[in-house]
Amino acid sequence: MAKELLKGNEAFAEAAVRAGVEGFFGYPITPASEFLEYMAKRMPALGRAFLQAESEIAAIHMVYGAACAGKRALTATSGPGLSLMSEALSYIAGTEVPAVVVNVMRGGPGLGNIAPSQSDYNQMVKGGGHGDYFPIVLAPATVQEAIDYITLAFDLADKYRSLVFIVVDGNLGQMMESAELPPMRELRKEPPEWAVYGAKDRDPNILTSIYIDPPDEEITNIRLLKRWMEIEKNEVRYKEYDLDDAEVAVVSFGVAGRVCSSAVKTAREEGIKVGLFRPITVAPFPFKQIEALSKRVKRILVVEMNTGQMLDDVKRAVGGRVPVEFYGRIGGVTPFPDEILDEIRRINESEDAIEDGMEKVQWLERLEERIARGE
């Protein structure tokens, strides 16, 4: 396949089609709506299921039902829709059926706005719903990565009978970028052996998230946790830039991460020994890799489009070994590379220790100065 100029949401949808999704159920919400619009045309043309539900709650329950029947199912939404879906997400996890959910994140909380944001980090990596469960969360930064990781998401969902979230922000959903789509896969011929689709000539399968007797639920929870430990062992993914001789490491995911890559490039031209670590799986989080990184560098800067949600995970990995600083833009504002470059220059000169929690106090002072300058 040759490279094409692809619009984010449409490319994600086509990637899901080619990965073999058999049912799309959704409800429109900016900045994810083009995903649904694309599927409305594409899925029926292929003889696959498309349904615009009456609400996000209905849509995710349709995904749940299709998944129980052994079909590859998907929905795409944004923060407010995701919140509505929380209950069913927990049921999907409790029932141990695979499903893929794309969250094109926007500014919040509440109705917020439709501008790009990463403020659903905690909601996504912690699962979104109630109970002890662990979703896989993939955070691509380019249209190409999103295409590649949506394909992977279905495979991981099947392999671990797990919920897989793809988190992108509105920038990636709305932008066009040169990328290459994979070839169309054949649809699965046989449903998975656990699926419920009629039990002619075999014993019935039972799928449920109810374990009335606590010891049964305990065993279920142990099974889920052990499966997660396997995922943590096998599925951590990340990308590194210019880290070999780096003294300062930037840690950032998604579009914020690619903004940082521009700043790192310029800083390198200025002779600053800086590199970028970009987690692709934000769950399972690359704790070990960041721990190792913190043994090689003098200082770490975390950059996010939220108030420092991944920061807590990075600090846990660093364990106080080196100072961890923070920079973020919030409320639907995307940082420009020059802001990150300023931070890298400042940090490169700094040798001050930072008391736990002060990284946010100091960031807010710098951010408010920047906002006062009209930036």
Place this chain on the structure above:
Amino acid sequence: MEKSIIVSGFGGQGTLFAGQVLAYAALDAGKYVTWIPSYGPEMRGGTARCTVTISDEEIGSPLTRNPAIVLAMNLPSLDKYEPLMQPGGLMLANASLINRKMDRSDVRGIYIPAARMAEEIGNPRLANMIMVGAMLAAEEVLPLDVVKEALENHLPERHKKTLPMNFQAMDQGAAFVKDAIAA
């Protein structure tokens, strides 16, 4: 080499499409490219702009605070981007709607009566393509024929009959700049 271009104007002036034509052409020319709109609850007459980044390498940030090239289709766009432009940058101003020159002397300004020229060709909506033609003549971004080919390949079917007029608009924009440089 990486160039960031902002096309900015009122909704309905074809700014997003002009940016897309450049993006398609950049892809055809074998470059890395991103196109990103300012999206929001907007309508005709509101602001519409996009950022196109064209590069020989993989692109980091799809957005820039300091563009190299700005196609300002209206006065608010010139006002907004004049102070932000990279030194040595290129500002193309739609002089039919912009009644002032830039104060900055470290940015090249080209003032082209794009709306009036478009009306003379017979369609005021061609102003965007006049601006694109002018830009391509003023700065080595992409070859004009590659951009024309991209337009031919990506103009919606219902607009295909306007292709000759679009080409004419690009040519006249380019000719205006060449004359201005020669003068």
